[in-house]
Amino acid sequence: MKFYISTLGEFDIKVDGQSILRDSNRMYRIYKLFEYFLTFRNKKLLPETIIDNLLSDSESEDPKNMLRTQIFRLRKIINALIPKGELPEKYMNLNFTNGYYCLEIGENTIVDIDVFENLIQKGDKEREYDIESAIESYQNAISLYKGLYLSDNAYEVWLVPTRNYYQRLFLKTLNKYIDLLKRNEENEKIVNLCEKSLLIEPFEESIHIELIEALLKIGQNKSAMQHYEYALNMLEKELDAKPSAKFINYINIIQNYTSRNNDLDIEAINKSLEEELPEGAMYCSLEYFKFLFNLQKRKSKRNNEYDYLLSIMINSNNNKSINDVFSVLKKSLRKGDVFTSWNDNQILVMLHNVKENGTETIKERLTDNLINYTRINRNEIRLIFQPVSMENTIL
Structure with missing residues (x-):
């Protein structure tokens, strides 16, 4: 049995593809402590350094004792994960020797950042004599990068240098990978x-x-x-x-x-x-709209933006109505907005950064313009707004 630890994106520990972490608010500090040791794995760490990085905002009168308690709990969790009869050294072992803590990673624990770097180094060597093998190595490395290093810990200062390092490494490798694809x-x-x-x-x-x-x-x-x-x-x-x-x-x-x-x-x-x-809003194909939508959805979650998906349904027997609607949308919406045709009677619009209560203003303006500039009646128009950041959307 082997442990696989994911850090490029969200943190997780898996065995045979299944997560073995417990989802609990009580575990937050313990997991953060483990992420700290994992970031500085196989390195000696002074208790004072750990306290400065993780417990500086604690109100405890005895932070050293608090750290010892958390490490005791972490050791229990690590030991519980290791199969019975197996040596901890083959998986993970948190030691305290000569005043230093050290998390040692064994041969049965695979950390994605180690695999990531090894694949990049392999690709760098192969590109000199075997382009196809280098392409495969870079492709496998890129596929491991799911996001920023330990992205669930967004505001930890001690993470910044390591996070920036892997982000730069990803971008450099991406450029090398693209250069090889260009050659072919x-x-x-x-x-x-x-x-x-x-x-x-x-x-x-x-x-x-x-x-x-x-x-x-x-x-x-x-x-x-x-x-x-x-x-x-x-x-x-x-x-x-x-x-x-x-x-x-x-x-x-x-x-x-x-x-x-x-x-x-x-x-x-x-x-x-x-x-x-083009002036005003931009029309694009449905496939391209899906790409832009998913890109904006990820960005909205990260930046707390108020983007909306608008569905416009036209229940009209006039075959020219949809084309008329396209013309109205291009003139009525902003240059940063994008729209596409979902089917013969429905149009999807992506609205960027809508201000508070802005959906009602947009609804009134679009409805009035559609009535005034097309042959569509008010009772034939239906507008539905949905935040882009919602988990369940039609896209």
Whole structure:
């Protein structure tokens, strides 16, 4: 039997794919203590250092005794996990020797960050003589990174250096992986890889650029432009500052790429020019809407944003009604909003950063505009709002 400890994302300990941690508020401090020892595994730690990092805000008059009590409880939990008859040294052993605590990790305990680094080192060696093997090693390493190191402990200062280290290592490895895929001209894989990576690192400009570049290379010029518009708007709002000049000027690359591939097709050039800088809300395909929705859903949970999914149902017998609605939405919604067609009678809209009680204002404005500018009656329109951050959504 082996223990598998996950740290890249949410913390967990599994045996045969099943979590063996107990979900209890009483265990929070013990798990945090274990995460601390795990971060500095196989290193000697003074009690005073542990107290400064974990118990500095405690009101206890005897923090050393409090630490000893917590370590006693942690040892009991660790020992209970180890199979009967097995030596603790083969799994995990928390020692106290010469005034130092030390968590020793044995051969039957696998920590994901160790596997992560080993795969990257393996890929770095292989890329010199075997690109396919290096691609496989980098791919396996990237798949282990589910999020920031111990992301459930968001505000622990002692975690910052380690968390930043693995985040930078992930991004560096991602770039090396993409470079190898470029050599093989595997642009479809790059698109898929970047879309998944943006769910984890939505503010990383370089990933957005790689995605746009790959979309252009597979002929998805319109999708490249749509993603550029979305990313530019998102980065400006979330970072409260302009993106880099390189990213802003990437619009020229998209335009030049489109022109270069349509030199003799005057109709395609004309259509491209009409679609490059849309005013108001942006229409996109359902698949692309799902990608943007899931990206925004993760971001909303992290940043406490008030984004909404709006369902507009039109119960009209007029076949032209939906097209009329599209035109109204483009003019009535903001530039950062996105909409798509769910079916012949239903439209989905993603509304970004809606202010308090803003849904009622939006509902009134959209309903009035739909009545005034289309041939749809009030009783044929139904609007339903749902926070993007909700767990159960139709997407």
